Amino acid sequence: MQTISQDIGPKIAGLKIGTRGSLLALAQAHETRSRLMAAHGLPEDAFEIVVISTSGDRIQDRPLSEAGGKGLFTKEIEEAMLDGRIDIAVHSSKDMPTVLPDGLELSAFLPREDARDAFIGRSAKTIAEMPEAAVIGSSSLRRQALIRRMRPDLKVIMFRGNVQTRLRKLDEGVAEGTILAQAGLRRLGLDHVVTELMSLEAFPPAPGQGAICIESRIGDASARDMVAAIHHAPTGHALACERAFLAALDGSCRTPLAGYAEIDGDRLAFSGLILTPNGQETHAVTVDGKAVDAVALGRKAGEEVRARAGTGFFDGWG
Numbered sequence: 669m670q671t672i673s674q675d676i677g678p679k680i681a682g683l684k685i686g687t688r689g690s691l692l693a694l695a696q697a698h699e700t701r702s703r704l705m706a707a708h709g710l711p712e713d714a715f716e717i718v719v720i721s722t723s724g725d726r727i728q729d730r731p732l733s734e735a736g737g738k739g740l741f742t743k744e745i746e747e748a749m750l751d752g753r754i755d756i757a758v759h760s761s762k763d764m765p766t767v768l769p770d771g772l773e774l775s776a777f778l779p780r781e782d783a784r785d786a787f788i789g790r791s792a793k794t795i796a797e798m799p800e801a802a803v804i805g806s807s808s809l810r811r812q813a814l815i816r817r818m819r820p821d822l823k824v825i826m827f828r829g830n831v832q833t834r835l836r837k838l839d840e841g842v843a844e845g846t847i848l849a850q851a852g853l854r855r856l857g858l859d860h861v862v863t864e865l866m867s868l869e870a871f872p873p874a875p876g877q878g879a880i881c882i883e884s885r886i887g888d889a890s891a892r893d894m895v896a897a898i899h900h901a902p903t904g905h906a907l908a909c910e911r912a913f914l915a916a917l918d919g920s921c922r923t924p925l926a927g928y929a930e931i932d933g934d935r936l937a938f939s940g941l942i943l944t945p946n947g948q949e950t951h952a953v954t955v956d957g958k959a960v961d962a963v964a965l966g967r968k969a970g971e972e973v974r975a976r977a978g979t980g981f982f983d984g985w986g
């Protein structure tokens with residue numbers, strides 16, 4: 669599925685940027701465009717933002733893990749890139765599958781936002797203060813399992829839709845609280861609704877959370893050179909590690925798991941966690957080493973936690 673057409677003659681500097689149409693996706697596309705404009709001294713109209721609707725945006729009645737998993741937010745955008753209708757795509761790294769379609773690659777990561785999860789409570793300000801058996805909304809397997817680990821008494825209900833939809837459901841009283849990524853709330857200017865910022869230890873984030881990534885065609889040198897100027901290497905190392913951990917574990921998308929890599933100079937420290945859906949059995953792993961060995965470290969962490977959990981761990985809900 670490689671693009672074979674060659675660019676002949678001088679190419680107009682500029683790129684078509686593909687994105688989903690949610691406010692969060694648009695905010696991410698605009699941030700990417702601003703960084704590209706600044707890095708290359710180009711005007712806004714050098715970067716056309718092309719909105720593409722995906723199946724993930726249209727399916728609202730089921731958890732994504734049932735409807736087909738992460739690829740649902742990226743399929744139509746990737747098709748547009750392979751067709752040449754767009755040059756690059758802007759995504760939340762958290763939504764990216766570990767295996768990309770032939771011919772595409774993640775070519776840049778922007779500096780990571782706050783990777784933590786945030787609790788938004790209606791009356792109780794913290795998860796610990798929620799009343800016995802209160803209702804909390806989340807469709808993420810990881811968040812559901814982490815909630816149940818902390819508070820097995822709470823009733824977790826499915827909460828789908830974009831960030832605004834979930835906040836509206838909360839306003840309507842469908843649930844007493846919900847959990848969203850602090851990064852998304854900040855990008856939308858909505859972080860004032862947060863009542864508790866969850867610690868990385870009590871509530872470790874999903875691999876990729878808080879980091880915007882850019883996908884492009886392998887071999888598209890002009891796109892690659894343009895985005896190289898806005899790549900943030902420490903975030904790139906962190907994401908390489910987290911995605912290697914995910915790839916080592918995530919056969920089915922049905923295992924609740926968390927993983928977060930912290931970069932300190934040329935060092936990387938990764939913490940990973942897998943849980944049963946009820947949060948009662950957990951297996952944690954930490955590894956550290958050189959940031960440039962990110963992929964090997966993430967893979968090692970995945971293999972270690974898999975061995976520690978034993979094969980039976982993954983059988984119940986594969």
Ligand SMILES: NCc1[nH]cc(CCC(=O)O)c1CC(=O)O
Nearest residue numbers: 760762848849851852877878879
């Ligand atoms: N699956 C939806 C999604 N994908 C990325 C983010 C947040 C932004 C980010 O992690 O960069 C969200 C919403 C949420 O989890 O609250």
